[in-house]
Amino acid sequence: MAGGKARKEKAKPAAQTPYQGGISFHKSKGQHILKNPLLVDSIVQKSGIKATDVILEVGPGTGNLTKKLLEAGKKVIAVEIDARMVLELQRRFQGTPHSNRLQIIQGDVLKTELPYFDICVANIPYQISSPLTFKLLHHKPAFRCAIIMFQKEFAMRLIAQPGDKLYCRLTVNTQRLAQVSHLLKVGRNNFRPPPKVDSSVVRIEPRKQFEVNEKEWDGFLRICFNRKNKTLGSIFRQKKVLSLLEKNYKTLQALNLDPALQGAMEETNNVMDFEDMEMDDDEADDEMEVEDGNAEGETSEFKEKVLRVLKDNDFENERSSKLKLREFVTLLSEFCKAGIHFS
């Protein structure tokens, strides 16, 4: 050894050394691999995998979780975007008894048509949390459950209950499609490199849905959660909201009167799209100032019609931050019965 004192490197216990395959990690792809084998074991154990299960893994990386999943289930389908990781996975499992039970799909999971799977177990890149969750929840046939590592705050939004600070549109949208429960808190030091945030593992179980028209539901919730702590009475008095609803109302009336227009509308399909109505606080306060004034083109008759639905069903003084999923479904249905539509 050249110069200096010879320092003895403390050998790391083998169990704490994650398989990295000499690869450098890209933050842009959310590459934080699990380095704690006890945590990997715990995730697999809590997943309740059956020996007959086909498992979907999103973002297998260098395969630390994949290895345990192969030991627990019948087959693992792993979708990985990074060609270097795919190569590493192939090297790692080639010639092992597991190799013929591992199917690797190279690509972006959000753009991949997913095959059948019973269960999804994954430590995902956090930037795709929301689109991936809804892609999975709309996958047919429905899977049994998904055990997914998310950024802690995202996970808390998924499991929030009415009245909780983090209860939001994401919560209601997810809970309409699934039961979500918290499984594990995970500190950032369980990953290499450690992310800037803590994480949580949750269980998502698709459930029998409240049947709604998806487009109506989406438009309706965007309005309700526009300011989740304001009363619905005040939200539905807003100029912007009333004029959008009245535009929809008039368009639908015109369509009903003239069936020839319906075909044309279906082709263009552009008249009734709601823009994303979530506002920041300042914008929303500006809107509140004009809340009782009549919007341009919006009639007081129409405003009465909207408010009547809220009053008759005791929703006028309710706030979205405290409304249960079932109550959102009821209110939407009452609006639709009155001919007030959101898509």
Ligand SMILES: C[S@@+](CC[C@H](N)C(=O)[O-])C[C@H]1O[C@@H](n2cnc3c(N)ncnc32)[C@H](O)[C@@H]1O
């Ligand atoms: C948080 S790491 C998890 C790695 C491994 N599962 C583990 O726990 O050690 C996320 C992995 O997802 C991959 N990835 C990122 N974006 C992806 C996408 N859109 N589709 C599929 N894989 C993706 C990354 O390349 C990375 O391997």
